[in-house]
Amino acid sequence: MGVELLNDMALFVEVVKAKGFRRAAEATRVPNSTLSRRIGALEKSIGLRLLHRTTRRIELTEAGRLYYERCRRIVDEARLAHEQLGDMLAQPSGVLRASLPVDFAVTYLAPMIAEFARLHPGIGFDFDLTPRRVDLVSEPFDVAVRMGAPESSQLIARTLGALTPHLYASPGYLARAGEPVNPAELAGHQCLSVMKPGAWTFHRDGRELGVEASSRFVLNSIGLAKRLATLDMGIVLMPAEIVADELGNGGLRRIMPGWQGTPVPVYALTETRLLPAKTQRFIEFLQQRLR
The missing domain is CATH 3.40.190.290 (D-Maltodextrin-Binding Protein; domain 2)
Structure with a gap:
């Protein structure tokens, strides 16, 4: 199911709940004419009339009642999934695998890591503090923290801060x-x-x-x-x-x-811009502390 279809279904549910386009337009902040056009397009796409329209009110057709119950369940499930995803992002979980500079991590990052761990009890940690440059493409690391000028590569570098x-x-x-x-x-x-x-x-x-x-x-x-x-x-x-x-x-x-x-730049390297919540939160936390 496409996002546009799901949005149209949600608008249809709002129109039925509001018992009219004007009230639905006020509730959704979607212009009345746009609502009417999109519901009309929805009816055309499924080949059935869903609403009887009069100058004063709307009424569901028999097909419209069946479609409304189905749409209401789908929209409610989508909203619940969205809320659950928001909860997951607020409290990310899983094991964060990171490569860190040895001395910088032991001397300076350790208190920050402890603070981050207290903020996110659902995250476990697997840190590699060897001097070697890990391969983020072939090895299972989420992020590598580096110091100095970023190397030219296909990896994504995000600036964390700079130390003078x-x-x-x-x-x-x-x-x-x-x-x-x-x-x-x-x-x-x-x-x-x-x-x-x-x-x-x-x-x-x-x-x-x-x-x-x-x-x-x-x-x-x-x-x-x-x-x-x-x-x-x-x-x-x-x-x-x-x-x-x-x-x-x-x-x-x-x-x-x-x-x-x-000044020596400090940056985070990742293989992709699409990061799991645990990695995104870790990078954002270091950016806040190092800047």
Whole structure:
């Protein structure tokens, strides 16, 4: 049954309940002429007259009475199904399978995940926190959360937010190596880069400046880079959200406060735009928190 036919059946039911086109038009906010035309088209499509029309009232024909009872049941069932679907969307269920960045999930997303789980008790969770890039097409994942510039692919990327990195170092490192006051001085320091060494880009008052970030370490783990920084091994460029615990306990402190790194986008990847409620709610929740 098409949506248009179901709508016409619902209008027919409203006309019969209202005992006229004028009252039905007021109740449905559909113009009187449109109601008459659509009921006429409905009669034509089934080849039967459903209503006797007079200037003052309408009456059901014998066929109209049978058709009305059938339409009323169908429309009531459709409305109930719609309400049940709304309840399902309000309280989604099922297992949410997600791939998350290891250190970002453990350090920053964990409290958000706990809050989301409390809001949606009907959802179970299956999280993959390995560094590998999962294949959303061939593997049973609902969503993957990623940081950095989105890769060019056929997947759907939804922006969750952006994290602005700053420079941090341990008191012990600064006591030994001195504290840099501008980006140019980083050339004489150990810079703990994640993934690959190279230039760090800084911004201040509309200015942009790139400097070489040299280090003895090449790391693919934010957690290890952060831990080495607390062990006096160098300077890290990370968002405050990632080093919140270390800032709180004094293991790290911010340096060069007037400068900041390039904001790092955080986004959700899905295979399709048509998402189950559990996935849609999870993405919307992260968007609210990360923005």
